[in-house]
Amino acid sequence: xxxxxxxxxxxxxxxxxxxxxxxxxxxxxxxxxxxxxxxxxxxxxxxxxxxxxxxxxxxxxxxxxxxxxxxxxxxxxxxxxxxxxxxxxxxxxxxxxxxxxxxxxxxxxxxxxxxxxxxxxxxxxxxxxxxxxxxxxxxxxxxxxxxxxxxxxxxxxxxxxxxxxxxxxxxxxxxxxxxxxxxxxxxxxxxxxxxxxxxxxxxxxxxxxxxxxxxxxxxxxxxxxxxxxxxxxxxxxxxxxxxxxxxxxxxxxxxxxxxxxxxxxxxxxxxxxxxxxxxxxxxxxxxxxxxxxxxxxxxxxxxxxxxxxxxxxx
Amino acid sequence: xxxxxxxxxxxxxxxxxxxxxxxxxxxxxxxxxxxxxxxxxxxxxxxxxxxxxxxxxxxxxxxxxxxxxxxxxxxxxxxxxxxxxxxxxxxxxxxxxxxxxxxxxxxxxxxxxxxxxxxxxxxxxxxxxxxxxxxxxxxxxxxxxxxxxxxxxxxxxxxxxxxxxxxxxxxxxxxxxxxxxxxxxxxxxxxxxxxxxxxxxxxxxxxxxxxxxxxxxxxxxxxxxxxxxxxxxxxxxxxxxxxxxxxxxxxxxxxxx
Numbered sequence: 001x002x003x004x005x006x007x008x009x010x011x012x013x014x015x016x017x018x019x020x021x022x023x024x025x026x027x028x029x030x031x032x033x034x035x036x037x038x039x040x041x042x043x044x045x046x047x048x049x050x051x052x053x054x055x056x057x058x059x060x061x062x063x064x065x066x067x068x069x070x071x072x073x074x075x076x077x078x079x080x081x082x083x084x085x086x087x088x089x090x091x092x093x094x095x096x097x098x099x100x101x102x103x104x105x106x107x108x109x110x111x112x113x114x115x116x117x118x119x120x121x122x123x124x125x126x127x128x129x130x131x132x133x134x135x136x137x138x139x140x141x142x143x144x145x146x147x148x149x150x151x152x153x154x155x156x157x158x159x160x161x162x163x164x165x166x167x168x169x170x171x172x173x174x175x176x177x178x179x180x181x182x183x184x185x186x187x188x189x190x191x192x193x194x195x196x197x198x199x200x201x202x203x204x205x206x207x208x209x210x211x212x213x214x215x216x217x218x219x220x221x222x223x224x225x226x227x228x229x230x231x232x233x234x235x236x237x238x239x240x241x242x243x244x245x246x247x248x249x250x251x252x253x254x255x256x257x258x259x260x261x262x263x264x265x266x267x268x269x270x271x272x273x274x275x276x277x278x279x280x281x282x283x284x285x286x287x288x289x290x291x292x293x294x295x296x297x298x299x300x301x302x303x304x305x306x307x308x309x310x311x312x313x314x
Numbered sequence: 315x316x317x318x319x320x321x322x323x324x325x326x327x328x329x330x331x332x333x334x335x336x337x338x339x340x341x342x343x344x345x346x347x348x349x350x351x352x353x354x355x356x357x358x359x360x361x362x363x364x365x366x367x368x369x370x371x372x373x374x375x376x377x378x379x380x381x382x383x384x385x386x387x388x389x390x391x392x393x394x395x396x397x398x399x400x401x402x403x404x405x406x407x408x409x410x411x412x413x414x415x416x417x418x419x420x421x422x423x424x425x426x427x428x429x430x431x432x433x434x435x436x437x438x439x440x441x442x443x444x445x446x447x448x449x450x451x452x453x454x455x456x457x458x459x460x461x462x463x464x465x466x467x468x469x470x471x472x473x474x475x476x477x478x479x480x481x482x483x484x485x486x487x488x489x490x491x492x493x494x495x496x497x498x499x500x501x502x503x504x505x506x507x508x509x510x511x512x513x514x515x516x517x518x519x520x521x522x523x524x525x526x527x528x529x530x531x532x533x534x535x536x537x538x539x540x541x542x543x544x545x546x547x548x549x550x551x552x553x554x555x556x557x558x559x560x561x562x563x564x565x566x567x568x569x570x571x
Contacts, residue, residue, distance in 0.1 A: 165432075170417075170425030170442065173410075177418045180407035187367070187399075188485070189390035189421050198428055305409075307465050310425075312442035313414045 009145045011261060012254075013217060016152040017210050019253035022237045023159050023246060024206030030244040030305070031167055032199040033179035035100040039207055039234045041107030044114060044226040045083050046208025050076030051127045051221040052120065069133035073212040080208025081201050088200040092193050096182075099200075107231065114223040126222030133216050148217055155213070156250070159206050163246055166202070173310040175199055176244075229284065233260065236287050240294050242301030251302055260287065318380060319396070319489035319520030320345040321366070326375035326385070328358075328365050335361040337544035338375070343489060343522040345380075348515050350531045350538035350552060351524045354565050357541040359524045360402060363491055366522075367399045368392035380488060394421060396488035398481075402497065402524075404474035408467025412458055412477055415466050416449035417442075419484035449484065455513075456480045457506055472503035479510070489520040496527040508533050528556065540564070 021043060028034040036042075053065050054072035067075065083106070091102045114121045121127065138144040166172060177185045178192055186192050215221050233256065241252020263286050267279040275282075294301065308314055321343040328336040336358045343349040351359050364370040366377055368389040377385040384392050407415050423445070424430045425438035453459045456476045461469050466477055475495055482490045495511070496504050508530055515521060515534075525531050531538060532552050540547040540555055542564035548555050555561060 166428065169431040170423045170438065171428050171431055173414055173418055174426050176410055176414075177407050180409050181405055184405045184407065185418075187369075187389045187393060188419055188481075189393045190426075202428075307409075307411050307463065308414060309410070310414060310417065310442070312439065312446055313411065313417055 006142050006145065009142075009149050011257070013145065013149050013152055015254045015257040016149075016156050017214050017217070018234065018237060018257055019156055019250045020159050020210040020213065021207050021234050022241065022249040022253045023156075023163055024203045024210070025234055025238050026203075026243065026246060026249040027163060027167070027175075027199055027206075028203035030238065030249070031172060031175045031179065031309075032196060032203075033096070034196060034200050034203070035096065036103045036200075036203070037100040038103035038105070038107030038110075038231060040226050040228060040230040041103065041110040042080050042084060042204045042207040043211040043214075043230065044107075044110045046076040046080045046211030047215045047221050047225070048076075048114065048121055048127075048211075049079035049208065050212030051130055051215045054215075055127055055130050069131070069216055073209065073216065076212035076215075077205050077208045080211070081205050084201045084204030085197070088197045092197060107228065111223060111226055111228075114226060121223070122221075124223060126220055126224075128220040128222075130215060130219050130221070132219045152213070155209075159209070160246055160250065163206075167246075167309060168311040170310055171195075173313070176309050232284070233257075233287070236291055238301075239291055240301060242303035242305065244305030245301070245303045248301050248303035248305075255302070256287065256290070259290065317345045318518070319343070319487075320380050321397070321489055321520070321522060322376075322378040323362070323366065324376045324378075326362065326365055326372045326377060328361050328370055328372050334544050336365060336372070339541065339544070339546050340375075341539045341546070341549075343520060344537070345520050346515070346518050347536050348511070348521040348523060348534045350535035351522060351541065352526070352528075352531060352538055353541035353547070356543075357564075358544040359541055360493060361544075362541070363399060363493055363524065366392075366491065367397065393485065393487075397491065398483075398485045398487035398489075399491035400475070400478035400482055400493055400495065402493040404471065404478050406466035406474050406477045406481075409465060411463050412453065412466050412469070412480075413446070413449055413462045415477055416452060416480055416484050417445050419481050420445055420448075421485070449480075452480050452483050456483075456510060470500075470503075472499035472507075475499055475507065476503075476510075479507070483514070489522065490514075492521060492523045492525075494524055494526065496525055496530045504530070528552070 021039060025036060025039055028036050050072045053067045053075040054069050056066050087102055087106055091099045115124055135144055138147060174190060174195055178195055182192055237252035237256040238249055240256050242248025260283060263283050267282055323341045325338045325340055326336055327338050339362060353359055365372040368387050372385055379395055379397055382395060384395060424434060424441050431438055453462050456479060458476055458480055461473060495507055499507060511521060511534060535552050538552045538555050539549045540561050547564055548558050548561050
């Protein structure tokens with residue numbers, strides 16, 4: 001494979017991992033109006049959960065169960081779901097804004113555990129030497145990446161179709177009603193608390209899945225992979241692509257990730273060497289600018305949400 | 315006319331700190347009739363509505379619908395008991411279509427439960443079709459069919475009032491409380507709204523209406539209750555009540571204050 005083709009495969013794998021995350025956030029924010037300010041925390045729980053369950057046994061570490069990767073992945077998703085359930089239950093009776101604070105705090109807490117709880121997470125060194133699933137079947141990294149991209153395509157399609165089926169229903173219609181006017185929905189006799197909790201937990205699970213997939217692809221996990229900037233990126237993808245539209249969520253993931261990587265490349269080529277250390281900040285500025293422009297010019301995102309959500313009301 | 319929707323309010327009081335917004339008011343909205351609630355601004359009419367609908371706790375008195383106590387129940391339980399209300403300022407689900415606004419209303423839909431959409435798809439779909447058919451009939455009745463697929467936030471204020479009425483009808487209530495249905499509605503749409511309320515009443519629906527437009531009150535109500543400063547001032551047929559000196563004074567005094 002040529003350099004460009006293999007880079008494209010790598011790019012698409014990372015973009016589709018982001019895509020799964022954005023789909024999860026879209027269920028929470030796009031459909032239900034739940035402000036998850038700690039996407040990275042749930043992503044990290046999925047990643048560490050998968051790594052701990054799949055990793056080989058090792059000295060002085062909790063875990064290392066050596067489970068087959070698909071099982072470990074399911075375990076990572078379950079761990080994320082449980083974490084979301086705890087956060088969701090704790091904030092259920094509070095006003096919506098408190099969820100943002102609670103999720104932000106969760107992400108910080110997870111980061112601190114990742115860095116400091118060495119016996120569980122390997123501390124700053126992380127967990128290394130994880131077996132990449134199915135790697136032995138392929139001779140070269142290039143062929144393996146192509147295989148992994150195929151797996152990602154299937155998983156993205158599965159998450160997309162499952163979420164579409166879930167929201168294009170009376171359940172999805174009610175999520176949107178809660179987003180639009182919680183008071184009016186409650187006065188119509190709807191159980192708002194249960195619905196918000198469901199959407200929060202079900203939206204967190206794909207975010208955890210993305211973390212587990214990232215671990216499978218990279219083969220190690222380290223706290224440096226879970227910086228707060230990731231939450232910002234995922235939000236940017238959702239806003240640019242189109243909040244409340246699952247296809248928009250995927251489009252935003254690919255589009256913003258393309259812009260992010262290309263701007264990184266452009267900065268490394270065009271910006272004077274003395275400024276290279278500020279490259280990261282320039283990238284964040286560019287994405288921030290993109291969000292502002294989109295909000296001004298096309299507030300609904302590239303693909304805005306459709307007026308009708310439930311299938312039988314088309 | 316099943317005689318449903320008899321609302322009895324007995325000596326209800328609501329205070330905000332030292333202010334007695336509703337001070338021991340009693341009223342009866344007779345089953346199958348349209349009862350008006352009028353009075354100057356600040357008389358406590360909407361506060362009384364909120365107390366009846368369960369959004370405010372009344373500190374004293376009783377509220378009964380067809381003999382069942384409503385006071386002390388939260389709004390969704392009052393709603394489930396058969397009392398639907400509209401808001402002075404319409405609160406539609408603005409980003410949703412008019413059709414979906416209506417389809418959201420029916421209680422205990424199978425498809426509202428996440429798992430039912432996976433394990434009982436056929437039953438959910440059948441229920442959805444029935445709900446949709448009812449929503450379409452109500453939109454037809456209310457004159458909302460042309461805007462069925464418009465976002466509720468994008469239609470006129472008058473049409474939004476009709477959406478509120480249509481949403482209330484979707485719940486098949488025993489009584490509907492309308493809070494200023496005529497406010498901000500153009501005269502043609504207002505005639506339509508009045509006509510629809512009468513048609514519903516002819517089928518047995520009970521109404522309690524707050525309204526400032528006396529033409530609307532005169533056209534609809536058999537009986538009106540006048541409130542001023544949180545108290546019941548007068549009661550009777552609209553034409554007679556508005557000529558009473560204490561009512562005229564309350565309105566003029568209210569305007570002067």
